Structures are given as structure tokens and as C-alpha cells.
Amino acid sequence: MDSKNTQQFRQWLVRHRFAMNVSIIDGDAEGDVMVFIPASYLGPKVSANKTSTRQLAHLKRMAVRELGLHVDFRITADEGIAEIESGVTALVRNALQSSDVKVFLSVSLDRYADLWFDVAPMSITEKVTKEVRNTVKDYLEKVDLTLHEIYSHGASVPSSAIVLRSVKVLQPTTAEEVAKYLANRGFLKVPILWVKSRLDRLRKKDLITWSHETYSITYAGLSSLPILRGRSSSDIERALALGKRRW
Amino acid sequence: MKVVADRLRDIALHSNLDHEIDLFGRSAFNRYYYAAYLAVRKNLMEINSDWATAAHKNLPTILTIAINKSATRIAINLTKKGILTKSEESRILTSIKICGYELSKILQSGYEARSYADYFPEEIVTRESGNLSLHNYTTHEAQSWPKRAEKHAVQLLNIWRQLG
Numbered sequence: 088m089d090s091k092n093t094q095q096f097r098q099w100l101v102r103h104r105f106a107m108n109v110s111i112i113d114g115d116a117e118g119d120v121m122v123f124i125p126a127s128y129l130g131p132k133v134s135a136n137k138t139s140t141r142q143l144a145h146l147k148r149m150a151v152r153e154l155g156l157h158v159d160f161r162i163t164a165d166e167g168i169a170e171i172e173s174g175v176t177a178l179v180r181n182a183l184q185s186s187d188v189k190v191f192l193s194v195s196l197d198r199y200a201d202l203w204f205d206v207a208p209m210s211i212t213e214k215v216t217k218e219v220r221n222t223v224k225d226y227l228e229k230v231d232l233t234l235h236e237i238y239s240h241g242a243s244v245p246s247s248a249i250v251l252r253s254v255k256v257l258q259p260t261t262a263e264e265v266a267k268y269l270a271n272r273g274f275l276k277v278p279i280l281w282v283k284s285r286l287d288r289l290r291k292k293d294l295i296t297w298s299h300e301t302y303s304i305t306y307a308g309l310s311s312l313p314i315l316r317g318r319s320s321s322d323i324e325r326a327l328a329l330g331k332r333r334w
Numbered sequence: 335m336k337v338v339a340d341r342l343r344d345i346a347l348h349s350n351l352d353h354e355i356d357l358f359g360r361s362a363f364n365r366y367y368y369a370a371y372l373a374v375r376k377n378l379m380e381i382n383s384d385w386a387t388a389a390h391k392n393l394p395t396i397l398t399i400a401i402n403k404s405a406t407r408i409a410i411n412l413t414k415k416g417i418l419t420k421s422e423e424s425r426i427l428t429s430i431k432i433c434g435y436e437l438s439k440i441l442q443s444g445y446e447a448r449s450y451a452d453y454f455p456e457e458i459v460t461r462e463s464g465n466l467s468l469h470n471y472t473t474h475e476a477q478s479w480p481k482r483a484e485k486h487a488v489q490l491l492n493i494w495r496q497l498g
Contacts, residue, residue: 151340235478236482246417246418246422246496246498247417248412248496249495249497251417251498272495292415311415313408316382316383316384317386318383319491
């Protein structure tokens with residue numbers, strides 16, 4: 088479903104006689120939108136089925152002035168760029184030794200390319216990042232594109248340490264509550280069975296206890312967690328969680 | 335902050351007066367740096383509130399050295415107690431290292447550009463084909479600092495959270 092910004096921008100485009108079928112999504116920051124335009128829609132001049140880099144640059148300026156929206160037009164895969172994208176996909180899959188990683192290439196109007204792949208940042212080592220960057224950079228330069236940034240946007244699998252922390256914050260708690268807490272903190276959504284097995288592993292190390300279907304942290308568990316200063320302190324989070332709890 | 339920077343850059347790009355191009359242009363570089371700095375600071379505060387008040391010049395060192403030291407100490411302790419496996423420890427520490435390094439590079443570039451903008455009026459901002467240049471920096475590059483800083487800083491915080 089379109090957000091308020093994307094809806095507003097779509098209507099605004101129609102009012103400016105830009106009636107092409109393009110994908111519009113919210114950008115990273117509030118007030119940013121990203122518009123994906125297939126490469127075949129671009130022509131040297133504006134015509135019935137074509138837009139031009141000049142028109143896009145004009146719309147970009149107008150959107151800031153009239154709507155306060157910052158628009159990032161990205162040229163996306165079709166024809167020429169699709170071929171480049173599949174070439175890059177093959178290189179990335181080879182570097183990551185994974186055949187199911189999805190790769191998405193987006194090119195800005197001034198031919199800077201951003202590369203996105205949907206693997207967890209945790210699974211990418213420094214060596215692999217360098218290898219991907221070097222291989223892809225050379226490949227893109229041959230087709231007159233400059234590699235700008237590589238993003239991996241997958242969520243990470245939670246570690247046992249964060250599972251232990253969740254028990255500290257939520258105790259007495261259930262596996263379902265732990266799973267929900269982890270998902271809310273941006274980790275990969277994991278099945279309840281996975282959470283139960285992790286909790287069981289922590290219980291066997293005497294870091295947590297299990298009684299009456301709920302888990303609680305032990306002294307050994309408490310002393311294993313890091314003592315941090317600032318908002319990320321588990322003690323502060325625990326105090327806030329207690330305040331919110333309905334007894 | 336980035337909105338202010340974009341507006342200043344637009345004014346500089348559309349001005350016909352050299353001194354306006356220079357003055358608005360150098361302020362745009364200053365604001366782009368601050369937008370990136372604030373994105374990093376906001377996320378660093380979550381990790382350690384002391385780092386939020388660190389001097390600008392020290393932030394790259396915090397991101398490449400201090401944060402690695404803290405993370406290593408915590409990770410080794412968690413591994414000793416059997417909470418993290420050796421490979422989890424290594425992945426977390428490598429990811430923190432990469433993110434910290436990327437952020438420090440962005441802040442170093444931004445800080446240098448901002449220093450030229452604020453303290454070296456003899457270095458003039460020039461305009462060329464829709465882009466402003468100051469010393470070795472262009473607004474095209476500066477524009478990307480806030481977004482890239484935000485992305486890497488959020489990623490850094492997410493990885494840090496794996497330490498419990």
C-alpha cells in the first residue's frame with residue numbers, strides 16, 4: 088500500500104503530465120521518495136512514451152519546491168541494465184558462494200550504481216565485501232557505470248546473547264514473547280521452535296531457568312551479560328519493561 | 335539538516351554572483367557534514383552515551399578503535415561463557431569493524447570538507463555542470479554522506495545488539 092508521501096507524489100506526477108507506470112517507494116529518511124524508472128522509458132527528448140534526464144531533473148527540483156519531497160530517480164533493470172544486473176548477480180553469487188542471493192542494481196541519473204543484495208550483513212565477511220567490490224567495480228566500469236555503494240539489507244539471525252538479554256528484560260517470559268521481542272528489535276523473524284531450542288541451550292548452561300511454562304534469568308545469566316552505559320543498557324530496558332507491565 | 339544543505343546548494347547553484355556561490359556553497363558542505371555527524375551520534379549514543387559528547391575529530395578513532403575494543407572485550411567474555419560460538423564472535427567483530435571503518439571514512443571526508451568550508455576562505459567554491467566543488471570535494475559526494483552514514487550507523491547498532 089502506498090504511504091502518504093508516495094500517494095501524494097504519484098498524484099503530483101499526474102498533475103505534471105507524467106503518466107508513466109513507475110514504482111514509487113519511501114526513501115530512507117522521512118520526506119524522501121525513490122522512483123524506479125525502467126531504462127527503456129528514457130529517451131533523448133520527452134515524447135508520448137518517453138521521459139528524459141532533463142525532465143526528471145526538473146521534476147526533482149519542482150518536488151522539493153512544491154511538496155518538500157526529496158526524490159531520488161533510479162534507472163532500473165530492463166533491456167541493457169537487465170543484462171548488466173544478471174552479470175553482476177552471477178559475480179555476487181560466485182563471491183558469496185550462494186546461488187539464492189537476490190541482487191538488485193539501481194543506477195542514478197549520473198550513472199552511479201548502487202548494489203543491493205538480500206543477505207544478512209552478519210554473513211558477509213570483510214574479505215567477501217572487498218572481493219565483491221573489486222569484481223563488480225571492474226565489471227561496471229566496462230559498461231560506463233561507477234560503483235557507488237554496496238548494501239546488504241537482510242536482517243540477522245539473533246545470537247544467543249540477545250536471546251539471553253530478552254529473557255532478562257521480559258522475565259518471567261515465554262518463548263512466544265521472546266520471539267516477538269526479537270522481531271521488534273529488527274532481527275530475522277525466527278520460528279518459535281528455534282527460540283525454544285536456543286532457550287533450552289541457555290537453560291542447560293544454567294543461565295536461565297524454566298518453570299511453569301516461563302523462563303527467568305539466573306545469577307550466572309545476569310553476570311554474563313555486558314554492563315553497558317547509555318540507552319542500550321539492559322538494566323534500563325528491564326526497568327522500563329517493568330513499568331509498562333500490567334500485573 | 336540535509337534539507338537545509340540541499341536548499342543552500344540549490345541557492346548556490348542558481349546564483350549568478352560568485353560570492354553567493356562561494357558563501358552558500360561552503361555552508362552547504364558544512365550542513366552535509368553535520369547531517370552525517372548527527373546520524374552517527376544518534377546511534378552511537380545508544381551504544382555508549384559518553385561517545386555522544388566526543389569531539390568531532392575523535393569520532394573516527396572511536397569508530398575504528400574504541401568501539402572495536404569494547405566489542406572485543408564483551409564478545410570474548412560471552413564466548414568464554416559459552417553464550418557465543420567462536421564463529422559468531424568472529425562474524426560480529428568483523429561486521430563491527432567494517433561498519434566502523436565505513437563510518438569513519440565518511441566522517442573523515444566530511445570533517446575535512448567542513449574544515450575547508452569554515453576555516454579556509456581562500457579555498458573558493460566553484461560551480462561546474464550542476465555540481466559545486468570545494469578543495470577535493472563535490473556536493474554530489476557530500477549529498478550522499480548523511481544517507482550513507484545513517485545506513486552504516488543503523489547497521490552498526492543492529493550488530494552491536496547481537497552482543498546482548
